[in-house]
Amino acid sequence: DAGVIQSPRHEVTEMGQEVTLRCKPISGHDYLFWYRQTMMRGLELLIYFNNNVPIDDSGMPEDRFSAKMPNASFSTLKIQPSEPRDSAVYFCASRTDRINEKLFFGSGTQLSVL
Amino acid sequence: AQKVTQAQTEISVVEKEDVTLDCVYETRDTTYYLFWYKQPPSGELVFLIRRNSFDEQNEISGRYSWNFQKSTSSFNFTITASQVVDSAVYFCALGGGANSKLTFGKGITLSVRP
Numbered sequence: 716d717a718g719v720i721q722s723p724r725h726e727v728t729e730m731g732q733e734v735t736l737r738c739k740p741i742s743g744h745d746y747l748f749w750y751r752q753t754m755m756r757g758l759e760l761l762i763y764f765n766n767n768v769p770i771d772d773s774g775m776p777e778d779r780f781s782a783k784m785p786n787a788s789f790s791t792l793k794i795q796p797s798e799p800r801d802s803a804v805y806f807c808a809s810r811t812d813r814i815n816e817k818l819f820f821g822s823g824t825q826l827s828v829l
Numbered sequence: 830a831q832k833v834t835q836a837q838t839e840i841s842v843v844e845k846e847d848v849t850l851d852c853v854y855e856t857r858d859t860t861y862y863l864f865w866y867k868q869p870p871s872g873e874l875v876f877l878i879r880r881n882s883f884d885e886q887n888e889i890s891g892r893y894s895w896n897f898q899k900s901t902s903s904f905n906f907t908i909t910a911s912q913v914v915d916s917a918v919y920f921c922a923l924g925g926g927a928n929s930k931l932t933f934g935k936g937i938t939l940s941v942r943p
Contacts, residue, residue, distance in 0.1 A: 746929060758920065758933040771930060806874065817864065818931060820874040 721807050721821035729829050733795040736824045739788055740809030749792050750806040797828045831856045833923050835934035842911055843942050850906045850937050852921030861925025863904040868918040911941045
């Protein structure tokens with residue numbers, strides 16, 4: 716099993732540019748989560764999907780952020796336009812539909828917005 | 830609302846010392862789940878343990894042990910005879926009820942010096 720795969724590992728961009736982060740969950744997992752990690756705020760849940768449907772996006776900071784899951788094996792998190800305060804590590808995680816099963820995390824994308 | 834508090838932010842010990850990482854949680858759910866994750870310097874989040882709210886039996890796994898006490902809403906983690914490889918950020922997390930998402934604490938940075 717390849718685990719949760721995120722790309723890119725590192726992204727450096729300039730303020731105002733569009734950024735797209737990608738995630739491939741573990742095959743057979745029904746839930747997919749996007750988290751953001753910063754020193755100030757720790758690990759914050761941005762949004763999560765169940766069977767490709769967004770369930771809770773209350774953690775999405777503002778309209779500049781959007782997430783999609785067009786199929787069971789792919790999800791994107793887009794920031795447009797990006798701002799320096801978006802700099803963080805973005806993690807994708809997935810799990811099965813068993814009640815409160817553990818999350819499997821990807822390696823994260825380190826985003827730097829200059 | 831669910832809340833996880835890890836009051837300790839940074840702990841530094843000398844190798845072979847025992848160290849306990851504290852976790853206090855808040856929830857209105859009668860059934861819930863608690864987790865510990867480890868984030869080594871490489872950045873990935875590694876699952877360590879999950880406990881159900883209806884199972885207060887403490888657990889030992891090698892040098893690791895966990896003390897779950899519902900009366901004090903605590904789920905503490907102890908490393909016995911710490912090693913340099915234990916240096917990492919440790920996160921406590923809470924999930925449960927109708928909520929499929931995990932709420933993480935801010936994390937505790939553990940440094941084990943040789």
